[in-house]
Amino acid sequence: MKKFDWILILFVLGLAAALWGGWTLLHPASDAPVAIVRQDGETVERLPLDRDARITVGSPEGGYNTVVVEDGAVFVESADCPDKICVRTGNIREVGEVIACLPHRLSVTVESGEG
Amino acid sequence: MKQAFAGILAGILLLFSLSGCAKKEDRRVYTQTFFEGFDTVSTLRAYADSQADFDRLADLFLDRLAYWNRLFDIYHDYEGISNLKTVNDRAGQAVKVDGEILSLLEFGREIHSITGGMTNIAMGSVLTLWHDCRESAKEHPESAHTPDPAALIAAAEHTDLSKMEIDRAASTVRLADPKMRLDVGAIAKGYAAGKIANALREAGMSDGTVNVGGNTVTVGRRPDGPWRVGIQNPDPDGDFLSVLGLSDLCLVTSGSYERYFEVGGVRYHHIIHPDTLYPVNLYLSVSVLSADSALCDGLSTALFNMEPDAGMALVESLDGVEALWMNADGSLTRSSGFAAYEEDSDEEV
Numbered sequence: 001m002k003k004f005d006w007i008l009i010l011f012v013l014g015l016a017a018a019l020w021g022g023w024t025l026l027h028p029a030s031d032a033p034v035a036i037v038r039q040d041g042e043t044v045e046r047l048p049l050d051r052d053a054r055i056t057v058g059s060p061e062g063g064y065n066t067v068v069v070e071d072g073a074v075f076v077e078s079a080d081c082p083d084k085i086c087v088r089t090g091n092i093r094e095v096g097e098v099i100a101c102l103p104h105r106l107s108v109t110v111e112s113g114e115g
Numbered sequence: 116m117k118q119a120f121a122g123i124l125a126g127i128l129l130l131f132s133l134s135g136c137a138k139k140e141d142r143r144v145y146t147q148t149f150f151e152g153f154d155t156v157s158t159l160r161a162y163a164d165s166q167a168d169f170d171r172l173a174d175l176f177l178d179r180l181a182y183w184n185r186l187f188d189i190y191h192d193y194e195g196i197s198n199l200k201t202v203n204d205r206a207g208q209a210v211k212v213d214g215e216i217l218s219l220l221e222f223g224r225e226i227h228s229i230t231g232g233m234t235n236i237a238m239g240s241v242l243t244l245w246h247d248c249r250e251s252a253k254e255h256p257e258s259a260h261t262p263d264p265a266a267l268i269a270a271a272e273h274t275d276l277s278k279m280e281i282d283r284a285a286s287t288v289r290l291a292d293p294k295m296r297l298d299v300g301a302i303a304k305g306y307a308a309g310k311i312a313n314a315l316r317e318a319g320m321s322d323g324t325v326n327v328g329g330n331t332v333t334v335g336r337r338p339d340g341p342w343r344v345g346i347q348n349p350d351p352d353g354d355f356l357s358v359l360g361l362s363d364l365c366l367v368t369s370g371s372y373e374r375y376f377e378v379g380g381v382r383y384h385h386i387i388h389p390d391t392l393y394p395v396n397l398y399l400s401v402s403v404l405s406a407d408s409a410l411c412d413g414l415s416t417a418l419f420n421m422e423p424d425a426g427m428a429l430v431e432s433l434d435g436v437e438a439l440w441m442n443a444d445g446s447l448t449r450s451s452g453f454a455a456y457e458e459d460s461d462e463e464v
Contacts (some may be wrong), residue, residue, distance in 0.1 A: 038148065083254055085373050090351025096343070100148055102158040107148035107156075 031113055033095050035074040038066055038107045048113065049093065059104035064109060067108055074108055076101065144337070145169035149177055152184035153304050153328055154246055161315070161323030162337075172320050179314050180327070183307035186216050189239065199297055201238065207293035209282065219306055220288060220301060226302060226413035227276050230429070232324055233417035235389050237279060239296025240270035245387055252376035259378045267392040274389070300385075305330040305412020306368050312408070329368050332408050333361040341381065343458060349399045356400065356441055360458040367411035368402040369419050388420045395420050400441040404431075404456060410436070423448060 032050035036043055039057055045067070047053050053069040054077070065079040065086060075091035076099055086101035092110055099108040128138045142164050149157040159176045163169035182380045223236035228315040244262035252259035273294040280289045290297070304327045312332040313323040322335030325341050333342040345355035349372040359366060371384035371394070386392045400419045403411040418426045418438060430438045430450045437453040 036146075041147070070373050083373070088373075089347075091354075094345070096146070096160060097345070098146070098148055098156075098158055100158075102148070102150050102156055103156075105150045109146050109148065111146065112144075 032072075032082060033093070033110050033113050035067070035069060036109045036111050038109070040105050049110070057104075057106060059106065061104075063104050065101050065104055065106050075099070076108065076109065079104070123352060134302070141165065145173075147173045147176075151177065152180040153187075153307065155304065155328030156327040157328065158317075159323065160326075161320050162335075163320075172315055172318060173325070174309060174316050175314060179311045180307070183303070183310060185301040186213060187219065187289055187307070189296075189298060199299065202288055202290065203296045206290040206295055209280075209285070209287040209289040211285070211287050214283075214286055217283060217288060218287065219303070220281060220297075222306060222409055222413075223299065223302060224276065226277075226410070226417075229410075229433075230414065230417035231246070232276075233389060233420055234301050234413045235274060235276055236297055236299050236302065237276040237295055238274045238387070238389060239298035240294060241267060241300045241389075241392055242272045242300070242387060244270055245383070247376070249376045249383075249385065252378070256377070259376055261383060261393075262281065262377055301358065301416035302409055302413045304328045305365070306409040308332050308412075309365070309408035329359075329370070330408055330412055331366045333366075334363055336362040341408075346400070346402050349441065356402075356429070356447060357439055358458050359404065359456045361404070361456065364404060364406055364456075365408040365411050366402060366404050367408065367415045368400055369415040371396065371419075372399060372402040386416060388421045396443055398440050398442055399445075401426075402439045403436065405433075405436040405452065412447060414438070 007050065032048045035047040035049060037045040037047065037057060039059060044057055045055055049068045049069055049072050054066065056064050056066045058064050061082045066077045068075055068077045068111050073091035073093040076086040076089070079086050079101060081103040083102055086099055088108070089099045092099055095110050095112045100106065133139045136225065142162055144160060144162050145166065146160045148160065157180055160172055161169060161172050163172065185193045185196060186198050189203055192200055197212045199211055200214065215456050220236070226234045244266055248260060248262055275292065275295070278291040278295055280291055308325050308327040308330040309332055311327070312334055313324060315325065316334055320334060322337065323330045324334065331344050333344065336342060341360035343358055344361050344366050345358045346368055348354060348356050349370060369386060371386065375382050375384040386394055388395050398419060401415050403410050403418065414436065418440070419431070421429065423440065427442070427450060430436055437450045437456065440448040440451055442448060
């Protein structure tokens with residue numbers, strides 16, 4: 001084979017590798033589930049369960065819920081709704097589990113981490 | 116140059132095939148939670164090929180949820196339709212209603228018969244007294260009180276389901292006892308959940324779960340196996356009571372740990388015994404499994420008020436029905452076929 005052929009082969013392989021590397025960097029696969037926090041149907045936060053976090057979500061009428069991620073689970077630490085069922089639900093960590101606060105129309109759903 | 120050309124072509128093909136490998140499966144599971152309807156939280160989980168496809172299903176879910184909620188609501192009037200509140204408000208008169216309401220009421224008769232009267236949709240006059248005490252306890256916890264016993268006994272005189280007259284030809288229902296009131300809280304959510312799941316199936320959902328306030332209907336399965344449905348532990352720090360593998364089956368859980376009020380440190384929950392007229396505390400949670408969502412719902416109410424032996428006998432006598440009781444001491448009791456549906460609770464739901 002001629003020298004030009006080798007240069008071409010290397011160039012094409014290099015380009016392919018660069019594209020694959022770029023794609024992987026832009027779409028990192030994460031095994032950790034993610035807690036999706038929605039207020040009135042709109043996503044307000046995405047909290048990966050492998051990173052501790054604390055956020056407070058306000059509802060339009062002035063109420064609040066404090067959502068905490070700790071040790072791979074997510075829970076509502078405090079809220080000013082009358083029954084506090086969201087707080088009393090405790091922590092969730094499995095894909096598919098949901099904590100909901102009906103008066104504040106807030107939901108916290110654990111989803112799979114890929115994509 | 117022919118070789119070079121072939122080389123470039125091969126390279127381009129290689130590039131395309133690599134980016135093809137990186138592309139992900141489009142079909143995945145989506146979840147949405149709804150707060151409108153039956154004074155509770157509802158959730159749709161379904162496999163769809165795109166967000167747009169899922170949104171179509173979610174819109175239909177919400178539409179159906181609102182539809183059944185309007186018809187079965189005993190607390191609100193809705194412009195232009197006669198619903199169960201209308202029937203109650205005009206007790207004594209025949210009220211023309213949508214045939215779907217009559218179907219629910221006929222199911223009410225069926226469940227009354229199956230449970231020996233333990234689930235009775237004609238208990239509205241008694242349940243209203245408890246509902247009012249619960250609502251006022253929310254506003255004024257310091258003056259929380261239980262209903263006046265004399266009022267309860269008087270109300271219980273008007274809970275005879277045989278006084279509910281249905282005329283299918285005229286599409287009317289009449290409460291012959293003007294002091295009687297219907298309350299379908301024991302069956303409405305399970306009934307609606309089943310109807311909503313059917314509507315979604317017809318609209319093309321092949322695999323999904325519908326949950327209306329603790330009434331879960333599973334349709335199809337996941338790629339890895341049946342839907343995994345966990346039974347919530349009344350203790351927030353505890354694990355699921357059980358995780359079940361369900362495909363085209365329903366699970367309804369009734370519990371005493373969310374809808375209640377306290378008087379002098381004593382809890383009074385929302386499931387009222389038809390004879391004692393008070394809540395019963397034999398169990399913290401009762402779950403019923405079968406292919407019929409409305410049946411599960413109606414049974415869970417009855418079982419909550421039945422002694423263990425009587426409840427077990429009822430479940431065992433019904434084909435295709437299984438149940439799990441969490442007793443007041445925290446122990447679990449299962450019907451004979453329940454364990455066959457249980458899965459390892461360590462894996463993801």
